[in-house]
Amino acid sequence: MKKVALFLAEGFEEGESLETIDILRRCGIQCDSISIGSKTVTGSHGICVVADALISETDLNTYDMIVLPGGLPGAEYLKNDKTVIETIQQFNQQGKYIAAICAAPMALKQANITTGRTLTSYPSEKYAQLFQDANYITDKLVVIDGNLITSQGPATVFPFAYTLAEILGGNVEAVQNGMLYTKLVQSYK
Numbered sequence: 001m002k003k004v005a006l007f008l009a010e011g012f013e014e015g016e017s018l019e020t021i022d023i024l025r026r027c028g029i030q031c032d033s034i035s036i037g038s039k040t041v042t043g044s045h046g047i048c049v050v051a052d053a054l055i056s057e058t059d060l061n062t063y064d065m066i067v068l069p070g071g072l073p074g075a076e077y078l079k080n081d082k083t084v085i086e087t088i089q090q091f092n093q094q095g096k097y098i099a100a101i102c103a104a105p106m107a108l109k110q111a112n113i114t115t116g117r118t119l120t121s122y123p124s125e126k127y128a129q130l131f132q133d134a135n136y137i138t139d140k141l142v143v144i145d146g147n148l149i150t151s152q153g154p155a156t157v158f159p160f161a162y163t164l165a166e167i168l169g170g171n172v173e174a175v176q177n178g179m180l181y182t183k184l185v186q187s188y189k
């Protein structure tokens with residue numbers, strides 16, 4: 001079974017985090033919430049969750065993918081956490097998957113892995129300036145560049161999470177049908 005570590009920091013974006021965990025688990029992929037601080041973490045909208053584990057007590061080498069959710073100040077805390085940055089760099093060197101959504105791609109920049117890469121984030125002038133070294137695009141909800149997967153924000157979490165599950169060989173089609181995602185997408189065509 002493939003394993004995913006989703007990092008949580010105070011001020012994380014609840015929807016991006018919890019929906020990603022939920023979808024990955026439904027698709028048959030182990031997804032653990034890993035806190036960079038205390039076991040109980042409060043999101044940017046005041047929702048408290050209990051993380052599965054603490055980063056200080058977790059062997060991240062056993063994971064196939066790391067996921068960084070957005071939210072503020074959560075993404076800033078991820079960007080400033082030494083272990084998170086070292087893990088991003090290590091996963092990148094090993095060609096392991098790194099996924100980030102909304103504001104969290106700022107941690108990828110901090111880890112110096114964005115130069116020449118194609119990526120997206122929450123679409124704003126702030127991030128366009130931050131990613132001048134990259135091929136920064138905002139016309140796609142999810143962008144894949146090798147081992148790097150990025151997405152734009154809370155409303156893009158479903159295509160983001162399903163993309164992650166697909167990359168890891170999860171049972172995506174059955175879950176999409178069961179969650180009525182397929183029906184939703186067809187209604188917008």
